[in-house]
Amino acid sequence: MAFTAGAAVGVLGGMIGLGGAEFRLPLLIMLGFAALQAVILNKALSLVVVLTALPARLGAVPLSALAPHGDVVANLLLGSLAGAWAGAFWATRMRSATLYRVLAVLLVAIAADLIGNHTGTLHHIALAPAVVVTAGVVAGFFIGVVAALMGVAGGELLIPTIVLLFGTDIKIAGSLSLAVSLPTMLVAFARYSRDGSFAVLRRHARLTGVLxxxxxxxxxxxxxxxxxxxxxxxxxxxxxxxALSSIKVWRHATTG
Known part of the structure; x- marks a missing residue:
């Protein structure tokens, strides 16, 4: 059942070019994991999926095509690393009911972002270099926070940000997002490892592997x-x- 559930979530994400962590999070909560445990488990699974996706992605977009865009990665990482640490810190300090509500709201926001990304056309916004750098750091910070709070890689937010701010081709933006996501996820993972809820990975090691x-x-x-x-x-x-998943997650704030 765990394999089937994980595969179903992966298929949903794969069909739109994502890892599926946005759909996996509510599934984990519905399986009975507390909010913070679900986030940590989702983060671990997202990390595995990203590590698997990197080699496959490099086959389609080689390093030689990404090297000229190293400044984009560095710019976003300036914000996302701090955001990941802050997001994980806040998640471990929130009351469980509050975290459920935050996750529910973020699921709705991701749904809106999903529709926006796939129904509209992304165009580069021409800005002064200093403004681009500042906007990149600020955007990176908030993306890092969201990724840490939800246990996701953040590609659904990073890709449009890279295209809009830096004018990068969408395929290259997808690979650059992984380059930003991996260290950002590791920072959040390191922060979560200091919390007692991190033990969920040891207690459910077999389930985690199957998922x-x-x-x-x-x-x-x-x-x-x-x-x-x-x-x-x-x-x-x-x-x-x-959106329906967000309603179920919100209800956990009062029933779970």
Whole structure:
């Protein structure tokens, strides 16, 4: 069941070019994990998926194509690393009910972002270099916070940010987002490791492994199915799924 659930989530994410962590988080909560435990478990699984995606992504977009954009990665990391540490710190200090509500709101925000990214056309915004650097740090910080709070890689926020601020090609932006996500996730993971809830990974090591295998398999399968279902049908459907999941997560604030 865990493998099937992980694979299903991976397929959903893979069909829209994401890792599926946004869909995995509410699933973990519905499986009975407390909010912070679900976030930590989701972060661990997201880290595995990103590490798996990197080699595959390099086959399509080689390092030689990414090297000229190292300044973009550095700019965003200036904010995202601090944001990841702050987000993980706040998550470990929040009351469980508050964290459930924060996660519910963020799921709705991700649903809106999903629709916006797939129904509109991203265009580079021409700004002065100093403004771009400042905006990159600020955006990186908030993306780091959201990624840490939800246990996701943050690609759904990083990719449009890279395209809008830096005018990067969408395929290159996808690979650059992984380069930003990996160290950002490691920082959040390190902060979470200092909290008692981190023990959930040891207590459920077998389940984590099966979910990880299912997620990787599903993500690859979803990537192969990319384009089979028209975006006009797929994206609104997934957005509705996230919205419904947010309602269930919100209810945990009073019942869980």
């Amino acid at each position: 990880a295998l299912g997620s990787i398999t599903g993500t690859i399968g979803g990537g192969l199915l990319l384009g089979v279902i028209p975006d006009a049908v797929l994206v609104p459907g997934l957005a509705v799924l996230l």
